[in-house]
Amino acid sequence: xxxxxxxxxxxxxxxxxxxxxxxxxxxxxxxxxxxxxxxxxxxxxxxxxxxxxxxxxxxxxxxxxxxxxxxxxxxxxxxxxxxxxxxxxxxxxxxxxxxxxxxxxxxxxxxxxxxxxxxxxxxxxxxxxxxxxxxxxxxxxxxxxxxxxxxxxxxxxxxxxxxxxxxxxxxxxxxxxxxxxxxxxxxxxxxxxxxxxxxxxxxxxxxxxxxxxxxxxxxxxxxxxxxxxxxxxxxxxxxxxxxxxxxxxxxxxxxxxxxxxxxxxxxxxxxxxxxxxxxxxxxxxxxxxxxxxxxxxxxxxxxxxxxxxxxxxxxxxxxxxxxxxxxxxxxxxxxxxxxxxxxxxxxxxxxxxxxxxxxxxxxxxxxxxxxxxxxxxxxxxxxxxxxxxxxxxxx
Amino acid sequence: xxxxxxxxxxxxxxxxxxxxxxxxxxxxxxxxxxxxxxxxxxxxxxxxxxxxxxxxxxxxxxxxxxxxxxxxxxxxxxxxxxxxxxxxxxxxxxxxxxxxxxxxxxxxxxxxxxxxxxxxxxxxxxxxxxxxxxxxxxxxxxxxxxxxxxxxxxxxxxxxxxxxxxxxxxxxxxxxxxxxxxxxxxxxxxxxxxxxxxxxxxxxxxxxxxxxxxxxxxxxxxxxxxxxxxxxxxxxxxxxxxxxxxxxxxxxxxxxxxxxxxxxxxxxxxxxxxxxxxxxxxxxxxxxxxxxxxxxxxxxxxxxxxxxxxxxxxxxxxxxxxxxxxxxxxxxxxxxxxxxxxxxxxxxxxxxxxxxxxxxxxxxxxxxxxxxxxxxxxxxxxxxxxxxxxxxxxx
Numbered sequence: 001x002x003x004x005x006x007x008x009x010x011x012x013x014x015x016x017x018x019x020x021x022x023x024x025x026x027x028x029x030x031x032x033x034x035x036x037x038x039x040x041x042x043x044x045x046x047x048x049x050x051x052x053x054x055x056x057x058x059x060x061x062x063x064x065x066x067x068x069x070x071x072x073x074x075x076x077x078x079x080x081x082x083x084x085x086x087x088x089x090x091x092x093x094x095x096x097x098x099x100x101x102x103x104x105x106x107x108x109x110x111x112x113x114x115x116x117x118x119x120x121x122x123x124x125x126x127x128x129x130x131x132x133x134x135x136x137x138x139x140x141x142x143x144x145x146x147x148x149x150x151x152x153x154x155x156x157x158x159x160x161x162x163x164x165x166x167x168x169x170x171x172x173x174x175x176x177x178x179x180x181x182x183x184x185x186x187x188x189x190x191x192x193x194x195x196x197x198x199x200x201x202x203x204x205x206x207x208x209x210x211x212x213x214x215x216x217x218x219x220x221x222x223x224x225x226x227x228x229x230x231x232x233x234x235x236x237x238x239x240x241x242x243x244x245x246x247x248x249x250x251x252x253x254x255x256x257x258x259x260x261x262x263x264x265x266x267x268x269x270x271x272x273x274x275x276x277x278x279x280x281x282x283x284x285x286x287x288x289x290x291x292x293x294x295x296x297x298x299x300x301x302x303x304x305x306x307x308x309x310x311x312x313x314x315x316x317x318x319x320x321x322x323x324x325x326x327x328x329x330x331x332x333x334x335x336x337x338x339x340x341x342x343x344x345x346x347x348x349x350x351x352x353x354x355x356x357x358x359x360x361x362x363x364x365x366x367x368x369x370x371x372x373x374x375x376x377x378x379x380x381x382x383x384x385x386x387x388x389x390x391x392x393x394x395x
Numbered sequence: 396x397x398x399x400x401x402x403x404x405x406x407x408x409x410x411x412x413x414x415x416x417x418x419x420x421x422x423x424x425x426x427x428x429x430x431x432x433x434x435x436x437x438x439x440x441x442x443x444x445x446x447x448x449x450x451x452x453x454x455x456x457x458x459x460x461x462x463x464x465x466x467x468x469x470x471x472x473x474x475x476x477x478x479x480x481x482x483x484x485x486x487x488x489x490x491x492x493x494x495x496x497x498x499x500x501x502x503x504x505x506x507x508x509x510x511x512x513x514x515x516x517x518x519x520x521x522x523x524x525x526x527x528x529x530x531x532x533x534x535x536x537x538x539x540x541x542x543x544x545x546x547x548x549x550x551x552x553x554x555x556x557x558x559x560x561x562x563x564x565x566x567x568x569x570x571x572x573x574x575x576x577x578x579x580x581x582x583x584x585x586x587x588x589x590x591x592x593x594x595x596x597x598x599x600x601x602x603x604x605x606x607x608x609x610x611x612x613x614x615x616x617x618x619x620x621x622x623x624x625x626x627x628x629x630x631x632x633x634x635x636x637x638x639x640x641x642x643x644x645x646x647x648x649x650x651x652x653x654x655x656x657x658x659x660x661x662x663x664x665x666x667x668x669x670x671x672x673x674x675x676x677x678x679x680x681x682x683x684x685x686x687x688x689x690x691x692x693x694x695x696x697x698x699x700x701x702x703x704x705x706x707x708x709x710x711x712x713x714x715x716x717x718x719x720x721x722x723x724x725x726x727x728x729x730x731x732x733x734x735x736x737x738x739x740x741x742x743x744x745x746x747x748x749x750x751x752x753x754x755x756x757x758x759x760x761x762x763x764x765x766x767x768x769x770x771x772x773x774x775x776x777x778x779x780x781x782x783x784x785x786x787x788x789x790x
Contacts, residue, residue, distance in 0.1 A: 005646055008415050016411040016650055020403050020584055022728040054586060055450040055627065056645040062627045089607055090626045183646055189415055191449060191586060191648030212484055229624055231485045232450065232457045248733070250451040251400055251578055253586030255411055256651065333417040338643070 001363045002335035003133040003308045003347040004161065005183035005190050006354045012188045015262035020254045024246065028254070032242055035257060038264035039194045042163065042186075042272070043178055045170035049197040051242045052260055054253040057160040057181025059233070060193025062090050064156055064177045067205045067235035068125060070226050071095030076123035076153075078102075078109050080139060081132030082338045083158060091127060094229060099123065105135045105340055106299030106310075111143040118151050125154045131162030133184075134338050136310045136347065137303050138166055145174025154201060160184060160193075164267050165279035165307035165351055176201040185279060185307055187352030188263040192256040202239065209236035211247065279306040282350040282360050285390040289364035290348070292386030293371060294378045298345045307351035310337070312344065314376050319346060322370050330366040360387055396758045397730035398528040398703050398742040399556065400578035400585050401749045407583045410657035415649045419641065423649070427637055430652060433659035434589045437558065437581075437667070438573055440565035444592035446637040447655055448628070449648040452555040452576025455588025457485050458628035459551055459572045462600045463520060465621050466490030471518035471548075473497075473504050475534060476527030477733045478553060486522060489624060494518065500530045500735055501694030501705075506538040513546050520549045526557030528579075529733050531705045531742065532698050533561055540569025549596060555579060555588075559662055560674035560702035560746055571596040580674060580702055582747030583658040587651040597634065604631040606642065674701040677745040677755050680785040684759035685743070687781030688766060689773045693740045702746035705732070707739065709771050714741060717765050725761040755782055 021028045032051075039050045053060045065087070069075060075096040077088045080103040091098045099121040103109055118126065126148055131138045141157060148155035156177040159168050164185030170178055176198040182188030197205075208225035228234045232250065241249040267275055283306040290297055290311050298310030313319035319336070323346065326332045335347035350360060364383045371378060416423045427446075434445045448455045460482070464470060470491040472483045475498040486493045494516040498504055513521065521543055526533045536552060543550035551572040554563050559580030565573055571593040577583030592600075603620035623629045627645065636644040662670055678701040685692055685706050693705030708714035714731070718741065721727045730742035745755060759778045767773060 002417055005415055005418060005649060008650075013412040013414060013650075017408040019408060020400055020578075022397055022722075023400060024731075025722065025728060055454060056648055058645050059450060059454075059627050062625065066625075086607065086626070093622060093624050093626050095624075181646070189648060189650040190646040191651050212481065227488060229488050229490075230457065230461075231481070231488050232454050232628075250453050251576070251585040253451055253584060253651075254400060255403075255408075255584040255654065256586050256648075259650065327417075327420065333420060336419075 001348055001350070001354055001359060002333045003349045004351060006187070006349060006352050008189060009187040009266055009353045011266060012259055012262045015258045016255045018258050023251055029246065031257060031261060032252065035261050035264070036242065038261060038268065039196065041268055042194070042264050043170045043196040044168065044172065044272070045196050047170065047196045047198055049202050049239055051195065051238065052257060053179070053193040053195055053233070053238070054250055054256065055193055056190045057158070057179065057183070057193050058086065058090070060179030060181065060195050061087065061158050062230070063233035063235055063238070064179050064195060065090050065127065066094040066230050066233050067208070067228050068154060068177070068201060069094040069096045072097055073125065074099060074121055074123040075125045075127055076117055076121050077127050078114055078117065080108055080135060080137055081105055081129065082134035083129045083132045087127040087129065087158065106137065108137050108139045108300065108303045111147060114144060115147045118147060118153055123153055125156060127156045130157050130159040130168065131166060131305045133161040133308055133347065134341070136299055136305055136308045138162055138305045140303070141173050141175070149174055154204065161308070162305055164272070164275050165355070166305055167276060170196055182260060182263050185275070185351045185355070186263040186267060188259050192253065192260040194260060197235070205235050212237065212249070276306065279351065279355050281390070282355040282357065283307055283309065285357070285360050285387040286348060286350050286363070288390045289360065289383040289387040293364070293368050293383035294376070298341070307355065308347055308349045310341070310345040310347050313346060314371070317371065317374050317376055319343060322374065325370050326366060330362070332363055332366055357391060396743055396745070396749055396754060397728045398744045399746060401582070401744060401747050403584060404582040404658070404661055404748045406661060407654055407657045410653045411650045413653050418646055424641065426652060426656060427647065430656050430659070431637065433656060433663065434591065436663055437589070437659050438565045438591040439563065439567065439667070440591050442565065442591045442593055444597050444634055446590065446633065447652060448574070448588040448590055448633070449645055449651065450588055451585045452553070452574065452578070452588050453481065453485070454628070455574030455576065455590050456482065456553050457625070458630055458633070459574050459590060460485050460522065461489040461625050461628050462603070462623050462630035463549060463572070463596060464489040464491045467492055468520065469494060469516055469518040470520045470522055471512055471516050472522050473509055473512070475503055475530060475532055476500055476524065477529035478524045478527045482522040482524065482553065501532065503532050503534045503695065503698045506542060509539060510542045513542065513548055518548055520551060522551045525552050525554040525563065526561060526700045528556040528703055528742065529736070531694055531700055531703045533557060533700045535698070536568050536570070544569055549599065556703070557700055559667070559670050560750070561700055562671060565591055577655060577658050580670070580746045581658040581662060583654050587648065587655040589655060592630070600630050607632065607644070671701065674746065674750050676785070677750040677752065678702055678704065680752070680755050680782040681743060681745050681758070683785045684755065684778040684782040688759070688763050688778035689771070693736070702750065703742055703744045705736070705740040705742050708741060709766070712766065712769050712771055714738060717769065720765050721761060725757070727758055727761055752786060
């Protein structure tokens with residue numbers, strides 16, 4: 001019940017134990033095409049360029065940024081938690097001239113603040129996290145795309161922590177690039193990073209296309225822009241591997257592709273809206289339960305992600321001791337925190353396969369037991385009653 | 396029966412469907428330590444820095460190269476096939492001044508040629524493929540480490556295609572960095588890249604350590620060398636994630652870690668020497684069978700890898716048609732080729748789970764059938780008899 005990685009859906013685990021097939025077997029390339037189509041529905045986009053980066057979610061971030069950033073390009077990163085710092089760091093290493101605005105951890109940005117910074121910095125790219133698990137905040141994105149188009153800025157968002165559990169609409173919100181991971185609300189393991197890219201983004205990076213030597217003797221597409229600084233994350237080459245050209249790049253991580261495929265099928269069978277509603281319900285029940293045991297939630301609750309809650313560790317309680325007992329005695333993991341929140345809050349997730357009534361109730365009962373025994377003042381049973389009130393529609 | 400990816404060992408497939416555990420659960424960190432220990436035995440090394448890069452085998456290559464190369468550093472790449480071109484390309488994108496020597500495809504380098512080039516170029520790093528599936532050649536490495544130490548050169552090898560099926564001894568051969576993948580003789584899927592690094596290599600990259608912002612408020616290790624150009628492939632940070640520091644970097648790809656662990660356990664239970672002997676036996680049987688059906692093998696057979704053979708497509712036969720029929724009618728895949736060999740040779744693998752007598756015999760029978768029906772001159776049954784001669788010790 002941490003902020004991810006979380007338990008996988010059993011069907012996703014099973015999918016990974018399917019025997020491999022050859023890299024260019026028509027069944028395999030058919031699966032690749034199917035995965036592209038499935039993730040278009042997950043991302044709510046018509047983008048042709050929708051595919052997997054073989055690595056963890058930060059591999060997806062780095063692929064998107066390093067492929068579009070040429071050294072010296074200005075990038076604007078509004079930071080409201082740890083993962084904003086990560087976007088800044090990755091952009092810097094790609095050679096960007098990075099400009100940041102920062103929000104206090106636990107808060108988000110208003111569109112006006114972002115537009116003001118865009119006007120001032122005039123960046124090529126805006127890189128913005130949607131859901132930052134470090135603070136549990138969900139940055140509203142619906143008005144940002146329009147601002148970016150108006151100022152001719154490429155709009156990229158990392159939605160790893162939020163997708164599937166909170167609304168996300170790539171095309172409607174006019175995003176140019178989105179990257180995610182499987183290990184949060186999609187209910188898979190870390191290790192595959194689905195991305196989607198607008199035509200605008202693809203046109204930009206196609207200008208830097210350089211085909212690998214030794215691949216295709218007669219391929220004269222030498223590119224006219226500066227060479228992308230990474231081979232592994234070179235999106236034009238990855239597009240030619242996933243596209244009709246089928247030019248060899250990496251060897252696709254077949255088992256993780258089966259896994260990413262199953263995560264998407266699982267989500268779409270439930271329905272994106274139904275999945276978001278389920279995350280909202282169990283997130284509300286968890287929050288009510290937390291408040292019911294006399295604990296204070298962290299941050300601006302109007303902008304909390306559905307799938308994770310930050311909880312102030314109460315005075316007089318050893319936060320790490322409670323986490324250890326929860327894991328050791330009850331087999332339940334909850335999360336610690338990073339940076340300025342380290343040692344101050346726990347983070348409790350309700351996501352993917354773990355966004356269920358039984359997991360919420362077990363977690364609340366167990367945490368209440370441990371806090372009572374640690375001397376924290378609470379009214380016994382109030383946490384679980386508060387959660388049940390949410391489930392019965394009275395919360 | 397292609398040059399990889401190949402069928403997985405069933406136990407490796409099963410391992411991937413194990414339920415996830417939390418990133419810092421003691422069971423998980425215990426598994427990480429166990430994986431480090433297992434791969435020390437696979438690589439035949441005492442290197443503490445032995446771990447997984449979360450990505451395909453070229454992710455391991457890029458991590459090793461981008462972490463040790465500072466822009467302008469000289470790198471020497473002896474190229475004897477496609478994957479030499481890949482090392483060149485990755486080193487160039489990391490900012491290196493890359494110098495190459497080239498061997499004709501189907502041949503390897505003598506140590507004197509490499510030493511002569513080292514004297515001339517005076518590189519910081521020598522990057523050399525051991526087994527290049529594009530040509531089926533196995534570059535002898537046993538005398539190269541001593542040369543590199545004498546000239547103070549960092550010695551890196553990519554042994555993805557060869558490890559587990561051909562001798563490889565990291566410490567004895569004085570290698571500083573090695574990267575591999577699972578999808579060849581280790582019998583797993585692509586998607587995890589085990590690497591091992593000498594103390595010399597680690598000391599070098601520790602000089603470029605820069606801890607990520609937002610991770611540890613009080614961490615003042617700001618580094619004194621130039622910042623590594625990639626966050627995802629920053630080996631000093633990855634070492635601190637796998638080491639006692641347990642500083643958060645990526646979220647380890649848990650299912651692929653289970654998988655890499657099972658690949659190593661499987662290899663070590665068989666025994667590294669026994670696995671190499673098995674690959675040698677079935678490789679010899681396949682080669683004998685190929686020659687028995689009046690087909691010519693490609694390249695210098697004294698330096699062929701045990702686990703793959705190149706086969707000239709005979710005159711008058713449509714190579715792609717045969718490959719299609721093998722897959723469609725017999726459910727057997729063999730490989731096509733890259734670059735200068737494209738359309739000229741097939742590549743047939745006997746590796747990992749597919750290095751077995753039954754798979755060799757089925758492949759030979761099926762290929763013979765298709766070639767006979769396509770009008771290729773051969774003596775019926777000679778292929779299988781030649782293979783049986785190898786198995787009975789008379790080949």
